[in-house]
Amino acid sequence: MDLTKYYAEDDSLETLTRRSLQLLRILYEKGKSTTIFTLHVKQDELATQLGISRQALNVHLRKLRDLNLVRTGRGFIDVTEKGMNSLGVSSAPAFILIKVSPTKRIYVYERLGELTVQRAFRIAGDVDALIIVEREKLDEVLKKLYSIDGIQDTRSYVTIETIK
16 A cells, blocks of 8 residues: 655644545646635634624634635634635735845845735845736835845736636
8 A cells, every 4th residue: 555654733643545646636636726824813802803792703714714814723714816816815825036145145036025925035146036916016015026125127027817
C-alpha cells in the first residue's frame, strides 16, 4: 500500500492512503481557485467585539451564509469571493514585479514584508520580487514602494479575469 506522510497542523506525522491522495488530486485538479479570507475566532469573542449576544451573531452569520457571503465551520469563518465583492474588494488581484538593487536586497525584502499585501515572494529571474495586491490597493502600495530605498524598478499588471 502506497502511503504518503505529511505533517498536520499540529506537527504530528500523518499518513495518506493512495485513495486519499487520489481524492485530493481530483479535488485540486477539478476545483476552482478562489480567494478566501479565513478567521479563526470563537463566536463568543466575535459577538463581544460586535457588542451583541452570541445568539444574535448566529442570526447574522446564518443570513450571510445563506447569501453565500461566508462559510462557517467549527472554529472558523471564511469570507467568500462573493462576500469580498459585496465589500467592494475585488478578488482579481494585481501583480507588481520589483527589481531591487543588489546591495539593498535584505533591507528591501524586510520592508516588503511589512506591507499590507495578499502575498509577497522573493523570486529568481529578471526581477527580484513579486507582490500580489488587491486591485483597489495597487496605487496605495505603489506609493509605498516608491519610498523604499533600493527599489530600482517596478512593473504592474492588473488581471482581467480568472481563467482557472
